[in-house]
Amino acid sequence: MKPDAANLPYRLPPKMFDARCRACWFAAGLLVLIGASFWSLDLQWMQFLSLDAARSMGRFIGEFFPPDLSAPFVKKVAIGAAETLAMSLLGTLLAAAAGLALALPASRLHDGARARARAPTRLLLNALRAIPELVWAALLLISAGLGPFAGTLALALHTTGVLGRLFAESIENAPPGPAFALRAQGVGPLRVFCYATLPQVLPQLMSYTLYRWENNIRAAAVLGVVGAGGLGALLSFHMGLFQMGKTATILAAMLLMVAFVDGLSYAARRWMTR
Amino acid sequence: MNSAATRPELRDPAWLGRVFWLLAALVLLWPLTVATEFRPWVLLEPANLRISGRFIGSFFPPVLNGEFLAMVLRETWRTVAIATAGITLALVIAVPMALLSVRVLSISALPGRMARGPFWCRQVVRWTLMVLRSVPELVWALVFVRVVGLGPTAGVLAIALTYGGMLGKVYAEILESGETQPTETLLRNGSGRLQAFFYGLLPQNAAELSSYTVYRWECAIRSSVVLGFVGAGGLGQQLDVSMKMFNGGEVATMLLVFIALVALADRVSAGLRRGLG
Amino acid sequence: MKLELTGVAARHPAARPGAAPALHPLTLRVAAGEHVAVIGPSGAGKTTLLQVLACTLPLLQGTLQLGGVSPWRLPKRELQALRGRLFLAPQVPPLPPRQRVVTSVLAGRLPAMGLWESLASLFKPREIPAAYEALRRFDLEDKLFERADRLSGGERQRVGLARALLAPARLWLIDEPLSALDPTRSAQAISTLVDEARARGVTLVATLHQVDTALAHFPRIVGLRDGALAFDLPAAEVSRERLQGLYAQHEEELHGPAPTAEPALNDNPAAPQPAVMHCR
Numbered sequence: 056m057k058p059d060a061a062n063l064p065y066r067l068p069p070k071m072f073d074a075r076c077r078a079c080w081f082a083a084g085l086l087v088l089i090g091a092s093f094w095s096l097d098l099q100w101m102q103f104l105s106l107d108a109a110r111s112m113g114r115f116i117g118e119f120f121p122p123d124l125s126a127p128f129v130k131k132v133a134i135g136a137a138e139t140l141a142m143s144l145l146g147t148l149l150a151a152a153a154g155l156a157l158a159l160p161a162s163r164l165h166d167g168a169r170a171r172a173r174a175p176t177r178l179l180l181n182a183l184r185a186i187p188e189l190v191w192a193a194l195l196l197i198s199a200g201l202g203p204f205a206g207t208l209a210l211a212l213h214t215t216g217v218l219g220r221l222f223a224e225s226i227e228n229a230p231p232g233p234a235f236a237l238r239a240q241g242v243g244p245l246r247v248f249c250y251a252t253l254p255q256v257l258p259q260l261m262s263y264t265l266y267r268w269e270n271n272i273r274a275a276a277v278l279g280v281v282g283a284g285g286l287g288a289l290l291s292f293h294m295g296l297f298q299m300g301k302t303a304t305i306l307a308a309m310l311l312m313v314a315f316v317d318g319l320s321y322a323a324r325r326w327m328t329r
Numbered sequence: 330m331n332s333a334a335t336r337p338e339l340r341d342p343a344w345l346g347r348v349f350w351l352l353a354a355l356v357l358l359w360p361l362t363v364a365t366e367f368r369p370w371v372l373l374e375p376a377n378l379r380i381s382g383r384f385i386g387s388f389f390p391p392v393l394n395g396e397f398l399a400m401v402l403r404e405t406w407r408t409v410a411i412a413t414a415g416i417t418l419a420l421v422i423a424v425p426m427a428l429l430s431v432r433v434l435s436i437s438a439l440p441g442r443m444a445r446g447p448f449w450c451r452q453v454v455r456w457t458l459m460v461l462r463s464v465p466e467l468v469w470a471l472v473f474v475r476v477v478g479l480g481p482t483a484g485v486l487a488i489a490l491t492y493g494g495m496l497g498k499v500y501a502e503i504l505e506s507g508e509t510q511p512t513e514t515l516l517r518n519g520s521g522r523l524q525a526f527f528y529g530l531l532p533q534n535a536a537e538l539s540s541y542t543v544y545r546w547e548c549a550i551r552s553s554v555v556l557g558f559v560g561a562g563g564l565g566q567q568l569d570v571s572m573k574m575f576n577g578g579e580v581a582t583m584l585l586v587f588i589a590l591v592a593l594a595d596r597v598s599a600g601l602r603r604g605l606g
Numbered sequence: 607m608k609l610e611l612t613g614v615a616a617r618h619p620a621a622r623p624g625a626a627p628a629l630h631p632l633t634l635r636v637a638a639g640e641h642v643a644v645i646g647p648s649g650a651g652k653t654t655l656l657q658v659l660a661c662t663l664p665l666l667q668g669t670l671q672l673g674g675v676s677p678w679r680l681p682k683r684e685l686q687a688l689r690g691r692l693f694l695a696p697q698v699p700p701l702p703p704r705q706r707v708v709t710s711v712l713a714g715r716l717p718a719m720g721l722w723e724s725l726a727s728l729f730k731p732r733e734i735p736a737a738y739e740a741l742r743r744f745d746l747e748d749k750l751f752e753r754a755d756r757l758s759g760g761e762r763q764r765v766g767l768a769r770a771l772l773a774p775a776r777l778w779l780i781d782e783p784l785s786a787l788d789p790t791r792s793a794q795a796i797s798t799l800v801d802e803a804r805a806r807g808v809t810l811v812a813t814l815h816q817v818d819t820a821l822a823h824f825p826r827i828v829g830l831r832d833g834a835l836a837f838d839l840p841a842a843e844v845s846r847e848r849l850q851g852l853y854a855q856h857e858e859e860l861h862g863p864a865p866t867a868e869p870a871l872n873d874n875p876a877a878p879q880p881a882v883m884h885c886r
Contacts, residue, residue, distance in 0.1 A: 089417050092410035096481040112476055141364035185591035186584065189467070189555045190565075193572055194580075198372055198381040203365040236700035239660050240773065241689025242716045246724050250713045254702035277467040281558065284365070287467075294471055306468065313463040339734050341708070342751055347729060 115299075122303035132289065132308045139285035140312060142203050143268060143275040146210030151264045153211065154218030162223040164244060164252070165231055177220070184216025188274045192283040203284025210271050210278070221263045225256045258327055265320040272316040276309045286312075387577025391585060401567070401586050408563035409590070411481050411556070412549035415488025416542070419549075422461075422493030427500035430454040433509045433530065434522045458501075461494025470556045484561030488549050499541055507533050540602045547594045554587065607673040607691065607776040607809050609636040609659060614668035616658045618651075627666055628654040630834045638673075638776075641803060641810045643824035645817055647856035651833040652813040653697065656779045659811060660694040661685070672777070690717030693775035697782045699766035703755035707746075707765055710754055711737045714769035733772075740771040743798045745791075759786040767795060771802055778803060780812040784819065792816065796823050815859060817849060 161176035191209035199205040226248075233251035242250075279287025286305055293301040361367070371377060428434060430451050437444035443451075469487035477483055512529030516522070531538075557565020564583060571579040611634040618628035628651045636642055644652050657663040658670065661677045669676060677688055693714065701710045708731050715733065716724055723732065731737070734750075741747045744764040749757060757765065763786045770778050783799065784792040800823050803810040814820040820827060821841050829836040829844075829852045836852050837844070853860040 088413055092413040092417075096407065096410050096414060096485070098414070098482045098485060100482075108476070115472075115476060138364055141361045145358075145361045145365050145367060181592060181595070182588050185551070185588045187551045187555045189558055190568060190584075193558070193569070197384050198377055200371070200377075204367055204371065207365045207367060232696065232698055233700040233702050235662070236694060236696055237713060237716065239662050239689065239694040240692070240714075240717050240775075241686040243686075243721075246716055246721070249725060249728060250705075250709070250716065251700070251702060254705040254709075258704070273463070273465045277465045280467060280471075290468065291471065294475075306464070309465070309468070310460070310463050314459075317463075338747070338750070339738055341731060341734065343706070344730055 118299035119303040123300040135286040135289050136308045136312050139275045142207045143271040146207045147268045147271050149211040150214030153215040154222050157219040158222035162226040180216045180219040188213045192278045193281050201282045206278040206283030225259050229255045269320045388581035391581035392578040404564045404567050408553045411484045411553040415485045416546050416549050418489035419492035423496035426497040430501045431504050458494045458497040466491040470559050474560050479560040481562045484556040503534050503537050504530050543598045543601050547598050608638040610671040612669045615666040616663050628833050639807045641824050642826045643820035644813045644828045646830035647859050650830040656781050660779050692777040693770050693773040695766050695780045699762040701754040708737050708750050711768050714772040718774040740768040744768050777809045
């Protein structure tokens with residue numbers, strides 16, 4: 056073996072695709088992508104930034120006040136908000152259960168496990184995750200009919216993909232010691248998982264689930280636009296009739312609900328890591 | 330194992346708590362299923378099964394003729410363009426607001442308590458970011474479609490506002506959670522806030538910031554499909570049209586193209602995160 | 607359970623394929639109910655030997671027989687049943703941090719419990735009195751319902767040993783049971799292990815760094831050095847000179863405190879190379 060030299064040999068200048076230049080090429084590619092995006096979309100800047108547009112925007116916003124706070128309408132909005140909250144909660148819970156069930160075949164439980172089902176299950180989870188909730192809702196309306204059932208299922212399907220993948224990564228990164236000791240005693244894989252792996256990853260899994268609930272409350276609020284229940288149906292109905300006062304009330308209810316769920320989720324996560 | 334007299338040190342202290350939480354969960358679950366009209370057996374009713382079966386059956390074969398595929402690819406590029414333009418504008422909103430809201434760059438907080446004015450200024454910026462990210466982008470899109478009309482502008486603006494709020498809040502969190510000593514030292518020695526940011530905060534957190542941005546770009550692609558359903562153009566609008574016409578073959582092709590697009594973006598994102606971090 | 611190793615060679619569990627074996631051809635016979643202590647300096651292959659006996663490491667060469675059967679020739683179901691009859695206690699106690707001690711200890715009984723019973727036991731532990739008794743033998747009965755991460759290192763190690771008392775095993779393979787224990791607790795723990803093993807007629811193989819403890823409690827001592835068998839003698843015949851020879855170049859392990867974790871495997875570091883100047 057040739058011994059290392061005490062001084063560096065004389066080198067030619069770095070090549071075109073050297074590491075340092077890779078960053079420049081990447082930055083150039085990024086600028087090209089951004090430029091092409093803006094150029095290919097015919098964005099109506101003038102329409103948005105002109106004085107006319109500003110005035111009509113101002114008028115439009117003015118119509119939001121005063122918001123409609125009459126008792127019967129507030130009651131309707133409250134029922135819609137409760138339905139949205141229920142949709143998001145049930146959808147997230149179903150997704151956590153289904154995600155855990157799918158995360159087991161989608162992860163390599165220990166080095167040396169064959170994990171034959173890993174690739175197909177990951178493909179399934181990626182497909183579930185790729186399709187946004189609204190598209191799922193539009194597809195499920197055909198089988199499940201109008202109403203919050205389709206919305207709940209749509210949230211559950213999309214979130215199963217997200218949580219399944221996150222859960223599988225957590226399971227694969229869990230420390231292997233306890234599971235190894237149980238496997239050495241000949242315990243079956245399900246019981247090894249329940250007694251050794253699950254106690255280690257459970258706080259992380261619950262944290263992911265609570266974090267997804269925050270996202271799902273926003274998604275649930277707008278699924279009604281395609282008819283899948285919740286406040287979205289009320290929103291698009293009243294906006295279509297240009298009843299801006301009522302729209303303002305619905306928007307305020309949405310903001311309150313989102314803030315409520317965010318706060319609850321944050322508090323729950325803090326309580327778990329005490 | 331029920332022994333008549335269990336010694337006190339053998340009684341499981343967590344048993345009652347577990348039973349309580351289990352019952353509470355069951356009690357909570359019932360109204361949830363009622364409020365969401367959760368009746369899974371409806372899916373298995375013969376009439377529904379027939380309709381679903383026909384719809385799913387119409388997915389095969391997916392429409393693969395050249396003209397349709399060309400249109401799908403064009404619309405896919407539009408979707409990616411809307412997402413990219415939206416994220417770029419979101420950065421324009423998020424970066425200044427994140428810088429305005431972090432405590433690390435506060436000069437008045439250096440000797441101890443922050444002064445009243447800067448504190449409330451920061452709170453206002455934080456609340457603005459919270460409002461921006463609380464409104465779902467579909468709602469912004471519905472509002473903007475009324476103002477600027479149908480088309481990609483409404484989608485770009487909706488993504489810009491929502492993701493601006495999201496990125497701003499997370500950037501602020503990332504900047505606050507790193508090591509703040511170098512930046513504080515720079516500020517104490519008289520450097521300007523922007524200088525302290527570029528020389529202190531940015532180098533330390535660049536990997537995490539860019540990794541999160543790339544992840545949100547991937548999410549923005551999915552959002553722009555959703556916005557297409559309310560008229561912002563792109564793949565979502567075409568999906569809406571094909572679904573309303575019950576053309577399962579076209580829907581299948583577009584879904585497959587979209588899944589492939591997300592997989593590609595995911596791969597690019599993972600590669601970028603590996604290279605950056 | 608009687609053990610027979612004939613010309614067995616195996617690689618260290620963390621070694622890359624193609625690396626040199628950690629155990630050179632080794633022949634060992636242990637009768638049922640015998641107690642054997644394995645001693646030797648770090649890197650001698652003690653953990654590798656235990657893992658070979660526990661059938662968690664494949665053999666590079668040689669044959670292994672546990673209780674008269676060759677485990678690697680068995681079909682999967684019978685191999686799992688055989689595994690249920692042995693117990694391996696790794697050096698780092700295999701306790702999930704947020705799990706309660708009672709559940710961790712009762713996990714030792716899993717090979718003897720049915721599926722539904724095991725899952726129900728997660729919600730409400732069965733056989734709490736048995737867990738209490740096992741912990742009492744190690745002076746830990748007041749920690750029965752504590753979380754594992756609230757215990758000290760020594761307490762966690764004793765919980766790992768208490769699992770052995772609940773396992774339906776005929777062979778106990780214990781890796782460094784005393785590394786985190788102070789002398790009083792060490793004496794108590796090792797005498798509990800040995801007494802229980804004798805009472806149940808269980809074959810006990812333990813690796814120990816504390817040579818004096820090994821000589822005091824175990825009738826048979828096996829010395830390993832660099833993966834090969836250095837000696838296999840009754841405790842009375844192990845002399846000072848043999849021990850010096852075994853621990854040559856590692857005297858600090860013979861006289862000082864035991865290292866608490868396994869040293870990392872590294873290949874032979876490259877010998878220093880002479881410097882060479884490039885000419886322009």
